[in-house]
Amino acid sequence: MDLGITGRTALVTGGDSGIGWETARILLDEGATVVLSDQDADSLAEAAARLDAPEGRLHHVAADLSTDEAVKELAASVTDLVGDLDILVQSAGITGAQGLFHEIDDEGWTTTLTVDLLAPIRLTRAFLPGLRRGGWGRIVYLASEDAVQPYDDELPYCAAKAGVLAFAKGLSRTYAEEGLLVNCVSPAFIKTPMTDAMMEKRSKEIGSSVDEAIESFLDEERPYMELGRRGLPEEVASVVAFLCSDRASFVNGSNYRVDSGSVATI
Ligand code: NAP
Numbered sequence: 001m002d003l004g005i006t007g008r009t010a011l012v013t014g015g016d017s018g019i020g021w022e023t024a025r026i027l028l029d030e031g032a033t034v035v036l037s038d039q040d041a042d043s044l045a046e047a048a049a050r051l052d053a054p055e056g057r058l059h060h061v062a063a064d065l066s067t068d069e070a071v072k073e074l075a076a077s078v079t080d081l082v083g084d085l086d087i088l089v090q091s092a093g094i095t096g097a098q099g100l101f102h103e104i105d106d107e108g109w110t111t112t113l114t115v116d117l118l119a120p121i122r123l124t125r126a127f128l129p130g131l132r133r134g135g136w137g138r139i140v141y142l143a144s145e146d147a148v149q150p151y152d153d154e155l156p157y158c159a160a161k162a163g164v165l166a167f168a169k170g171l172s173r174t175y176a177e178e179g180l181l182v183n184c185v186s187p188a189f190i191k192t193p194m195t196d197a198m199m200e201k202r203s204k205e206i207g208s209s210v211d212e213a214i215e216s217f218l219d220e221e222r223p224y225m226e227l228g229r230r231g232l233p234e235e236v237a238s239v240v241a242f243l244c245s246d247r248a249s250f251v252n253g254s255n256y257r258v259d260s261g262s263v264a265t266i
Contacts, residue, residue: 004246006031018192020091084130116160172253188259
């Protein structure tokens, strides 16, 4: 299926690994010009090189999205490189502070909410004028199953991602008539550095191999993931790319679950 985005400009945050990198790969294959962003300049450059994109169609700009100032600087750099954006994919994120509520201090909450909720809001504010100007735009936020099925050992992450869903839904009402469509994708337990780190930590805690930690996590913590395995980043990226496309022209304000059934409700 041709996604109809040849010549469109896209920014993918969280782009040096996982879901963001795979999304950038598909958008490039589909003919878009992509700016890849992440916080570590070296691994970002290496990730961009691995994409092996045609000359002039891939740029990379490092930015730590923890402050509004850095987000504004990113917006200025991106605009210098490619002009107005047509597509914004917000994939940067952290697991953030973990533990039960009484074990998480204010700093844990602030750090998590800053990256997982405020950064998407700030990015949207910074890029909105350009996204509106073209009369065609797509914003996709990576939320999470945790937004609607919160787990009590990562409440800051759950609250941030629930905030993203509410923000995206509200935002989708404002600009749709102008052609700017806003949607979310909510994965569960995808094989990326984020869950690699979670599983390494779990394997140490329970004294097992990483593979055994994954198996016990699926059995005990994610019983409704009916496929019985971690998802692959490309299995999420294909849905993100669809939502970035001209094919998704009647999809707005939605939250696509890519979780093999993890969220137990309909
Ligand atoms: P990932 O490979 O770790 O990607 C997240 C990226 O965000 C990393 O490259 C990370 O950089 C970057 N990042 C973190 N803090 C940042 C900051 N302050 N400024 C700029 N970039 C920052 O993980 P992923 O699984 O692909 O995650 C992508 C998105 O999907 C996230 O929003 C995540 O919450 C969401 N999600 C993932 C899963 C899953 O199972 N993997 C499930 C539900 C939702 P560093 O590597 O330098 O830290």
